[in-house]
Amino acid sequence: MRRDYGVNISCDKAWCAREAEYDLTRGTSEYSYSILHAYEEMLKIENPGTVFKIKLEDDVHFKYMFMALGPCIRDFTSYWPLIIVDGSHLKGKYKGTMLVAVSMDGNNQLYPLAYVMVDNETDRSWKWFMLNLKCSIGEPDNLVFVSDRMVSISNVIRAFFPTSFHGLCTWHIEQNLITNFKDSTIVGIFRYAARAFRMTEF
Structure with a gap:
């Protein structure tokens, strides 16, 4: 601002101005939460078969939201019966x-399902997620998590998909080995x- 316009303002004022501009351009987060039900209806009209669920706390406050688009659900039946699950923590005003x-x-490309x-990675939130996932895709044969x-x-996988196989991500195990043993030979x-495909190789 000082260089381009000759205006000297503090970082706090610049931040507040930026946030106000974002709100004018994109709308506030509070408004976005308030129109989730309208968003749900539009998704279902434009993408038939979409599963969209919202759970409220005390019938007022936003708690959970689940979404699986109709085309993704339909196409899943033609792909490998493999589902990879994980969580990612959000940053910003609303954690x-x-x-x-x-x-x-x-083509071994990730396919969003x-x-x-x-609010958090808890037993309750994973249970709600898997319940809605099962309602969306059923329980395909030879399903692997x-x-x-x-x-x-x-x-929750044992509870909702009892006939499926549950494997662990090799990348996560590898990171644990690196942390605990600090030996590249063990990792190799x-x-x-x-990566062994036969018992004899293993």
Whole structure:
């Protein structure tokens, strides 16, 4: 501002001005939350078969939101019966966690299946996510889940998808090996074992 316009303002004022401009351009976060139900209806009109659920706390406050687009649900039946699940912490004014379920297409590219916005990665939030995921895709034959070692994920997969196989992400295990042993030889041996396709190779 000083260089371009010759105006000397503090960082706080610049930040407030930027936030006000964002609100004018994109709308406030509070307004976005208030029109979620309208967004749900438009999604269902434009993408038939979409599953969109909102859970409120005390019938007033936003708690969870689940979304799986209709085309993604339909196409999942033609891909490998593989679902990778994980969570990502959100930053910004409204904290929370986004739980995601992705699959792999025929070119080994990630394929978005469903996601949910929750307050934290807890047993309750994973349970709500898996319940809605099962309502969306059913329980396909030979279904495989891949996740990190979080106990909550294992528990809900066993509860909602009892016939599926649950494997652990080799990247997460590898990171634990690096942290605990600090020996590249062990990591190399683990990689060979993890990529073995036959029992004799393993």
